[in-house]
Amino acid sequence: MDLVLVGLPGSGKSAVGRRLSRRHEAAFVDLDEEIERDAGRPIPSIFAEEGEPGFRARERRAIEALGPADPRPGLTRVIATGGGAPVDPRNRWRLYRGRMAAWLDAPPEILAQRIRNSPVPRPLLSGRDPVAAMRGLASSRASFYEPALRVNGIVGLAGIVETLERHLDDALPDATLLLRATTILGRYELGDGTAAGGVEAALGRLEARRAILVSEPRAWEVAGSALADALAAAGIPTERILLPRGEDAKRLGIIEEAARELARLRAERTDPIVAIGGGALGDAAGFLAATWLRGVPLVQVPTTLVAQLDSSIGGKTAVDLPEGKNLVGAFHQAVANISDVRFLRTLDPRDLRAALGEAVKMGTLGDERLLELLEADGPALAAGDPAVFASGAMAELVERCATAKIVVVTADEREQGGRISLNLGHSLAHAIETVAAFRGILHGEAVAYGLRAALRVGVSVGATPPERAERVEALLDRLDLGCAALPYPLDTVLDAVATDKKHHDGRLRWVLATAAGWTVRVDVPDEVVVEAARSVLAGTPAAANA
Numbered sequence: 190m191d192l193v194l195v196g197l198p199g200s201g202k203s204a205v206g207r208r209l210s211r212r213h214e215a216a217f218v219d220l221d222e223e224i225e226r227d228a229g230r231p232i233p234s235i236f237a238e239e240g241e242p243g244f245r246a247r248e249r250r251a252i253e254a255l256g257p258a259d260p261r262p263g264l265t266r267v268i269a270t271g272g273g274a275p276v277d278p279r280n281r282w283r284l285y286r287g288r289m290a291a292w293l294d295a296p297p298e299i300l301a302q303r304i305r306n307s308p309v310p311r312p313l314l315s316g317r318d319p320v321a322a323m324r325g326l327a328s329s330r331a332s333f334y335e336p337a338l339r340v341n342g343i344v345g346l347a348g349i350v351e352t353l354e355r356h357l358d359d360a361l362p363d364a365t366l367l368l369r370a371t372t373i374l375g376r377y378e379l380g381d382g383t384a385a386g387g388v389e390a391a392l393g394r395l396e397a398r399r400a401i402l403v404s405e406p407r408a409w410e411v412a413g414s415a416l417a418d419a420l421a422a423a424g425i426p427t428e429r430i431l432l433p434r435g436e437d438a439k440r441l442g443i444i445e446e447a448a449r450e451l452a453r454l455r456a457e458r459t460d461p462i463v464a465i466g467g468g469a470l471g472d473a474a475g476f477l478a479a480t481w482l483r484g485v486p487l488v489q490v491p492t493t494l495v496a497q498l499d500s501s502i503g504g505k506t507a508v509d510l511p512e513g514k515n516l517v518g519a520f521h522q523a524v525a526n527i528s529d530v531r532f533l534r535t536l537d538p539r540d541l542r543a544a545l546g547e548a549v550k551m552g553t554l555g556d557e558r559l560l561e562l563l564e565a566d567g568p569a570l571a572a573g574d575p576a577v578f579a580s581g582a583m584a585e586l587v588e589r590c591a592t593a594k595i596v597v598v599t600a601d602e603r604e605q606g607g608r609i610s611l612n613l614g615h616s617l618a619h620a621i622e623t624v625a626a627f628r629g630i631l632h633g634e635a636v637a638y639g640l641r642a643a644l645r646v647g648v649s650v651g652a653t654p655p656e657r658a659e660r661v662e663a664l665l666d667r668l669d670l671g672c673a674a675l676p677y678p679l680d681t682v683l684d685a686v687a688t689d690k691k692h693h694d695g696r697l698r699w700v701l702a703t704a705a706g707w708t709v710r711v712d713v714p715d716e717v718v719v720e721a722a723r724s725v726l727a728g729t730p731a732a733a734n735a
């Protein structure tokens with residue numbers, strides 16, 4: 190078995206690793222030493238010559254070079270990592286999967302003191318107040334260390350070694366927790382096969398007497414029923430309410446039926462609702478949680494890609510009316526969001542591909558690494574290729590989109606400011622969905638058309654550099670999103686855009702892409718909008734020739 194040691198600089202990973210490997214005749218890998226050996230120079234000169242990005246790229250390669258986890262029993266290899274290694278999602282996937290990971294946790298003030306007295310140069314801390322710098326690193330990295338076994342790091346070398354040795358015979362779970370963040374919105378956890386543990390812990394924190402599991406038939410089959418079994422095994426009683434599959438769950442009549450079921454079950458304010466399903470189920474069950482007894486705790490267990498990277502985050506809940514989608518709703522933040530990428534393996538490829546429309550939007554808003562990931566693995570992600578589950582690409586996709594959304598929503602919970610950025614591509618997308626009467630086109634597919642329109646508008650008004658627009662459109666081409674011509678009349682679509690305008694004091698606020706981010710423009714000339722809408726409805730030339 191491999192043991193991975195993570196923690197802040199100065200927490201003793203190398204010293205503990207060396208001692209443990211000697212005591213168990215296990216191999217020892219110090220990743221920083223590997224990087225120095227490979228580069229032929231010490232880390233401070235790598236930082237000086239290649240900057241932090243150069244160092245991180247070397248670090249990623251060194252972690253990849255570790256190869257697969259050693260499955261043999263007993264301690265066979267100890268890996269000491271650099272303090273920042275687990276920040277990168279793919280590094281975490283590689284380090285934590287199939288290995289025992291331990292976090293040597295110590296207060297930043299003590300670590301700052303150790304660093305002051307240590308001869309080892311630390312480029313990230315040089316020239317800064319060590320205590321302030323260490324506190325900053327501690328708070329920004331805790332969620333990446335959290336998945337590892339937390340070991341008290343101030344009990345001295347022998348004490349740490351002794352604690353770790355007590356765990357060496359623990360069975361390695363088949364599940365891998367990748368991220369555990371405590372945000373002002375609630376707890377966010379991401380993992381592979383970790384849903385049951387996450388929900389159990391969330392219910393434990395709520396001191397829940399029982400939980401009401403709200404799901405729909407397909408999500409119940411692939412996720413809910415095993416979750417119910419696991420909760421029963423953990424001694425947590427559950428009740429189950431099944432809503433219809435898909436958009437049919439988002440109706441007031443369905444919410445009334447479900448609320449009456451809650452009344453029959455005598456559900457109390459302390460009985461949390463656990464929403465297990467995709468975006469539609471999450472919106473409906475979230476609305477039920479927001480309104481039953483004026484609000485009960487909600488745990489989101491998203492089971493589709495749309496739900497994991499977008500809809501389960503941010504607290505928007507809603508149901509539809511015949512007059513329009515999402516017209517009745519409430520803001521109700523989930524106390525916990527437990528995202529498990531294993532659930533995504535059974536998704537229909539069309540649902541996966543459509544969800545990537547939103548992912549491309551998130552990347553365009555300014556996550557360079559997300560765009561690169563989509564450029565490299567997009568077609569395989571869209572097809573649900575088993576390779577993207579094995580490589581950690583799917584988990585990285587979910588993490589990058591979900592955490593970006595958490596950052597935006599945390600800064601603007603009620604959509605008064607920066608949250609508008611999430612509307613990039615949505616002006617035309619909403620119009621297309623309305624004209625299509627929400628049939629025949631999925632939301633993410635409509636977003637891809639809307640994103641193309643926003644890029645073309647952005648280039649016309651000088652907000653979006655042409656090369657940025659070309660790059661994102663080329664990515665959409667590769668993903669086969671927003672390519673085919675649409676059968677909706679231009680005038681009807683433009684009318685729908687104009688109706689949307691009325692909701693914003695008569696001026697449509699266009700979110701537009703910039704070189705590496707976004708801006709809002711209210712002065713987009715009508716003829717520019719007409720031309721952008723006309724061109725995207727006509728489809729791309731490649732699609733016409735296909």
Ligand SMILES: NC(=O)c1ccc[n+]([C@@H]2O[C@H](COP(=O)([O-])OP(=O)(O)OC[C@H]3O[C@@H](n4cnc5c(N)ncnc54)[C@H](O)[C@@H]3O)[C@@H](O)[C@H]2O)c1
Pocket residue numbers: 405407408411412434435436439466467468469470471472492493494495496499500501502503505506515532533534535536537540632
């Ligand atoms: N609240 C928000 O902020 C927000 C944001 C975006 C979208 N949404 C809403 O989300 C909905 C769309 O989300 P969606 O695409 O997840 O819809 P969905 O919930 O209808 O799920 C799509 C399909 O996947 C099936 N499914 C669910 N989990 C599965 C699994 N693990 N394996 C196989 N099949 C599975 C469902 O039965 C359904 O047929 C829309 O109603 C939209 O309005 C809300």
